[in-house]
Amino acid sequence: MSVSVIPAALKYRASLLAFALGLVVAGRIHGEQPSPLAAPRAVQVALAPFDIWGNATVEIADAVSTSLTALLKNNVCFEVVSRTSPSVEFVVEGLIHAEPKRRIAALRITDPKTGQLVWSENYDYTNITGDMMARDVFRALQSGTRCAPE
DSSP states (O other): OOOOOOOHHHHHHHHHHHHHHHHHHHHHHTTOOOOTTTSOOOEEEEEOOOEEEETOOTHHHHHHHHHHHHHHHTSTTEEEEOTTOTTOOEEEEEEEEEOSSOEEEEEEEEOTTTOOEEEEEEEETTSSOHHHHHHHHHHHHHHTSSOOOO
């Protein structure tokens, strides 16, 4: 029969972790707010209305916005807010343009405090869906924040 020996320092750390976890759980049971250390604040993202130019229709803009909003709302790392919110960290903007031979969706993420371009991509939307473009924007937001892809 083998006996495992757990070092005293490890037992102490485990008991501290169990105690801290118990406080967080107890606080939630009693309706208290968890400690700021328990869960970081969500990254606030605003979706600006897309510009529509030329013969473009609003359908592709709606598809990107709807899909991106769903992705953001289903992820605890992000919160969708108004563009005028004082704490917005990223703004997603888009331009949908259509001519007889070209259909372009230009999407970008900016930092509203500095005006700096964080990410941008141009798509020929005859060969890609709004869902696919929204996933690209979402991945760019994840990579630019503490919210790593799951």
